[in-house]
Amino acid sequence: MKTETIAIHAGNHTDNTTGAVIQPITMSTTFERMEDGSFREGYIYSRAANPNRTSLENVLAKLEGGADAAAFSSGNAAGMAVFQSLKPGTHIIAPDDMYHGLRNQLKNLFTGILEFDFINVDDSDILKAHIKPNTGLIWIETPSNPLLKVTDIKKIVAIARQHNIKVACDNTFATPICQQPIALGADLVMHSTTKYFGGHSDLMGGALITAENSDWWQKIRDVQTYGGAIPSPMDCYYLVRSIKTLPYRMRGHVHNAQLLAGFLNKHPKVEQVLYPGLPSHPNHAVAKDQMISFGAVLSFLLKGGRDEANRVVNKVQLFTRATSLGGVESLIEHRATVEGPDTQTPFNLLRVSVGLEHIDDLIADLEQALA
Numbered sequence: 088m089k090t091e092t093i094a095i096h097a098g099n100h101t102d103n104t105t106g107a108v109i110q111p112i113t114m115s116t117t118f119e120r121m122e123d124g125s126f127r128e129g130y131i132y133s134r135a136a137n138p139n140r141t142s143l144e145n146v147l148a149k150l151e152g153g154a155d156a157a158a159f160s161s162g163n164a165a166g167m168a169v170f171q172s173l174k175p176g177t178h179i180i181a182p183d184d185m186y187h188g189l190r191n192q193l194k195n196l197f198t199g200i201l202e203f204d205f206i207n208v209d210d211s212d213i214l215k216a217h218i219k220p221n222t223g224l225i226w227i228e229t230p231s232n233p234l235l236k237v238t239d240i241k242k243i244v245a246i247a248r249q250h251n252i253k254v255a256c257d258n259t260f261a262t263p264i265c266q267q268p269i270a271l272g273a274d275l276v277m278h279s280t281t282k283y284f285g286g287h288s289d290l291m292g293g294a295l296i297t298a299e300n301s302d303w304w305q306k307i308r309d310v311q312t313y314g315g316a317i318p319s320p321m322d323c324y325y326l327v328r329s330i331k332t333l334p335y336r337m338r339g340h341v342h343n344a345q346l347l348a349g350f351l352n353k354h355p356k357v358e359q360v361l362y363p364g365l366p367s368h369p370n371h372a373v374a375k376d377q378m379i380s381f382g383a384v385l386s387f388l389l390k391g392g393r394d395e396a397n398r399v400v401n402k403v404q405l406f407t408r409a410t411s412l413g414g415v416e417s418l419i420e421h422r423a424t425v426e427g428p429d430t431q432t433p434f435n436l437l438r439v440s441v442g443l444e445h446i447d448d449l450i451a452d453l454e455q456a457l458a
């Protein structure tokens with residue numbers, strides 16, 4: 088089946104008892120044991136499994152073309168489950184502009200437990216030079232946050248395979264509508280479902296999707312079950328509901344982003360626009376090859392440095408000054424401020440999450456802010 092059909096049907100089933108077309112929300116934390124000791128549908132206790140979470144995991148696995156999926160209470164909890172599933176002493180290679188929340192997680196929670204290097208994974212020589220006998224995982228994020236760097240997934244996978252290293256890809260910016268890393272050879276896909284999957288800036292969640300059922304995946308499932316960082320049935324329900332429109336929302340987001348990038352790219356006060364869909368993007372060719380469409384987050388650098396960035400971000404009226412992305416409303420932020428003192432982000436950079444308002448209104452707002 089095609090993506091639009093999967094998005095609507097793979098996370099839902101009609102209720103056998105009442106005939107409700109939409110699967111009800113099962114708030115119960117516990118399930119009745121039958122006289123013979125068995126459980127009607129295998130559900131025992133909601134930390135281990137819940138019908139709404141099962142439905143969510145089913146649609147997530149199918150959309151990414153994976154064998155199975157595990158849902159978590161946030162994107163960071165999903166990332167944490169990956170790191171906790173690795174044997175202590177395992178070496179991880181991660182991008183130098185890895186999402187700052189996960190970079191901080193590794194640095195603050197896993198120092199002394201795991202080894203890690205943050206490097207430019209796009210340079211094959213640098214990557215190969217950092218592979219050690221205990222390297223177990225290469226983590227990639229593409230397009231990356233907030234520089235919108237594009238990593239060649241197939242190239243990374245080819246190097247990783249030679250050394251028996253797993254590849255995990257943070258696919259939050261793209262969603263499976265714009266990019267499917269498992270089809271390109273990745274072993275694991277990670278999402279902050281807080282972003283496009285939720286789509287309305289009103290819930291937090293995370294997910295992991297595996298290419299195959301393996302011992303490693305079982306370990307990740309164990310972290311989910313014993314660690315307990317699971318989403319509530321209510322959040323799972325809202326995610327399943329939002330995912331039904333994900334393919335159409337992404338079409339609108341990408342359409343607006345492409346036009347906004349084109350507008351900014353021609354503006355005399357803009358130094359550079361970072362968007363994989365622009366032919367001027369340094370890795371546009373790779374993006375074109377591996378992405379279905381180019382996503383809807385973009386960053387732009389202003390002539391005039393930090394002061395000009397501050398002036399523009401404070402003058403917008405329709406855009407909301409806020410972090411995060413993937414909601415229907417357009418957001419803009421001064422990224423270096425959000426990332427804090429150890430940020431590597433240029434101070435004249437503004438990051439935009441392009442929403443679903445009419446593109447003319449979005450362009451008009453940035454036009455008056457830049458003027």
Ligand SMILES: *Cc1c(COP(=O)(O)O)cnc(C)c1O
Nearest residue numbers: 161162163186232259279281292
């Ligand atoms: C937001 C985000 C995360 C973290 O997800 P949370 O749901 O905030 O925990 C990880 N990676 C990327 C690329 C993100 O944008």
